[in-house]
Amino acid sequence: MKEFKFEVHRRLDGALARTGTITTPHGVIETPAFIPVGTKATLKALTPEQLADVGAQAVLVNAYHLYLRPGHEIIDQAGGVNTFMHWDYPTFSDSGGFQVMSLGVGFKKVIDMTGVTDEKSLARKEKLAWIDDDGVRFKSHIDGDMHKFTPELSMQIQHGIGADITFAFDELTTLHHSYDYQVESLDKRTHPWAVRSLAEHQRLNALRSHRPPQALFGVIQGADREDLRRKSAKFLGAMEFDGFGLGGALRKENIGEIVRWMSEELPEEKPRHMLGISEPDDIFECIENGADTFDCVSPARVGRNGALYTRFGRANVTRAQYRDDFTPFDATCDCYTCRNYTSAYLHHLFSSGELLANTLATIHNERFIVRLVDDIRASITDGTFFELKKSFLADYYSKK
RNA sequence: GCCGGAAUCGUGUAGUGGCAAUCACAGGAGACUGUAAAUCUCCCGCCUUUCGGCUUCGUAGGUUCGAGUCCUACUUCCGGCA
Numbered sequence: 001m002k003e004f005k006f007e008v009h010r011r012l013d014g015a016l017a018r019t020g021t022i023t024t025p026h027g028v029i030e031t032p033a034f035i036p037v038g039t040k041a042t043l044k045a046l047t048p049e050q051l052a053d054v055g056a057q058a059v060l061v062n063a064y065h066l067y068l069r070p071g072h073e074i075i076d077q078a079g080g081v082n083t084f085m086h087w088d089y090p091t092f093s094d095s096g097g098f099q100v101m102s103l104g105v106g107f108k109k110v111i112d113m114t115g116v117t118d119e120k121s122l123a124r125k126e127k128l129a130w131i132d133d134d135g136v137r138f139k140s141h142i143d144g145d146m147h148k149f150t151p152e153l154s155m156q157i158q159h160g161i162g163a164d165i166t167f168a169f170d171e172l173t174t175l176h177h178s179y180d181y182q183v184e185s186l187d188k189r190t191h192p193w194a195v196r197s198l199a200e201h202q203r204l205n206a207l208r209s210h211r212p213p214q215a216l217f218g219v220i221q222g223a224d225r226e227d228l229r230r231k232s233a234k235f236l237g238a239m240e241f242d243g244f245g246l247g248g249a250l251r252k253e254n255i256g257e258i259v260r261w262m263s264e265e266l267p268e269e270k271p272r273h274m275l276g277i278s279e280p281d282d283i284f285e286c287i288e289n290g291a292d293t294f295d296c297v298s299p300a301r302v303g304r305n306g307a308l309y310t311r312f313g314r315a316n317v318t319r320a321q322y323r324d325d326f327t328p329f330d331a332t333c334d335c336y337t338c339r340n341y342t343s344a345y346l347h348h349l350f351s352s353g354e355l356l357a358n359t360l361a362t363i364h365n366e367r368f369i370v371r372l373v374d375d376i377r378a379s380i381t382d383g384t385f386f387e388l389k390k391s392f393l394a395d396y397y398s399k400k
Numbered sequence: 401g402c403c404g405g406a407a408u409c410g411u412g413u414a415g416u417g418g419c420a421a422u423c424a425c426a427g428g429a430g431a432c433u434g435u436a437a438a439u440c441u442c443c444c445g446c447c448u449u450u451c452g453g454c455u456u457c458g459u460a461g462g463u464u465c466g467a468g469u470c471c472u473a474c475u476u477c478c479g480g481c482a
Contacts, residue, residue, distance in 0.1 A: 037435070039434095044435085065435080092434090098434045142436080245434075282433075294433095295434060296433050297432095297434080298432070301433090302431090305439065316430075320428070355438075
């Protein structure tokens with residue numbers, strides 16, 4: 001059975017960008033790579049075959065959601081998430097750390113980088129998570145039952161799920177938290193929780209030797225503070241993690257710089273995963289500064305909501321102007337949707353509320369981001385990264 | 401022909417003597433970054449960038465301090481009876 005392994009192949013002159021391969025029990029990931037998110041062990045609206053066709057090399061599922069339903073024991077009984085969801089390629093599982101924020105403090109604040117930016121819609125929401133230094137108490141969003149997550153339970157869940165790459169349980173703070181809170185969050189929760197996650201992970205890997213060994217990535221926090229990001233990266237970088245998740249509240253204006261702080265402190269021979277990042281400009285910045293993999297719900301969610309990426313920016317296909325536009329939404333795209341359907345047809349599917357709208361839009365958006373990162377990987381190999389970055393972003397922000 | 405009922409935003413409606421325009425749908429625009437999301441927000445009579453101004457409850461009269469609301473006639477529609 002293949003052990004987890006990361007190899008760097010090519011480094012870009014004048015930047016921290018690099019290509020490599022992550023080897024897992026379920027196959028190899030060529031990096032940099034975009035990893036689509038299938039929270040509940042399914043990428044909404046796609047079959048695993050459709051997801052593979054889009055070029056996805058791996059999928060990321062979520063411990064919190066699968067713990068609530070169907071329960072990680074069920075997935076364990078099924079033989080692990082790969083078998084359960086009929087996905088033969090590598091898998092990641094998130095720890096539930098994001099839900100500490102999105103179900104907790106995220107309920108009432110305007111948060112950057114969380115998908116929730118509207119105070120009015122937030123006002124109607126109910127807080128469902130409460131943090132203390134031992135862990136987080138959650139009220140299930142499904143039935144209101146109380147549950148408590150700890151680093152140990154998160155790892156037990158993630159071992160039941162059986163993903164190739166797991167993440168340490170962390171606290172995602174927001175840019176609205178004070179400096180003092182960020183310090184306290186690192187010292188009292190994210191870092192101690194990383195220690196506990198790693199210990200439990202090692203115990204479970206030894207205990208469950210009948211299953212493929214799993215890898216664990218430590219998650220770095222510290223918001224937009226250089227001293228905290230470096231401190232967090234240094235602390236976690238010295239531990240026996242297989243790689244790192246670069247988490248959290250990242251100020252978009254200097255996201256590359258923030259990633260660089262962490263990359264400079266982290267061991268070079270371990271992979272760096274950007275949690276929840278997929279905007280094209282962010283991807284370029286992160287890769288340039290040392291990021292290897294990305295996951296994000298955005299391509300899928302945004303697609304289901306009617307917005308599609310194009311070489312010339314993202315636009316809503318629900319707009320009236322597309323009602324009689326019989327050209328592909330992005331003529332430069334090689335995806336199944338753009339090869340076979342027109343903007344007018346997609347517009348019709350969305351306005352009719354047809355389910356195929358979700359499938360075709362998701363195929364396109366996932367392909368668009370996967371392909372972008374694939375192109376970036378090739379550009380690192382042949383040394384044209386900066387040319388690609390310049391030309392792509394010039395087109396992308398010329399607006400469709 | 402007679403009897404009864406109805407007429408409010410593009411549509412269906414709320415409104416039962418006191419600032420008309422509630423709710424839904426349709427329509428328009430936008431948002432979405434480790435998924436409480438096939439979701440959410442805003443606009444949706446006219447004018448105005450805003451503040452705000454103006455108009456309007458089938459038509460014409462009447463009662464009343466005041467009428468979408470009560471009365472009369474007419475028009476149209478829906479029932480029922482001939």
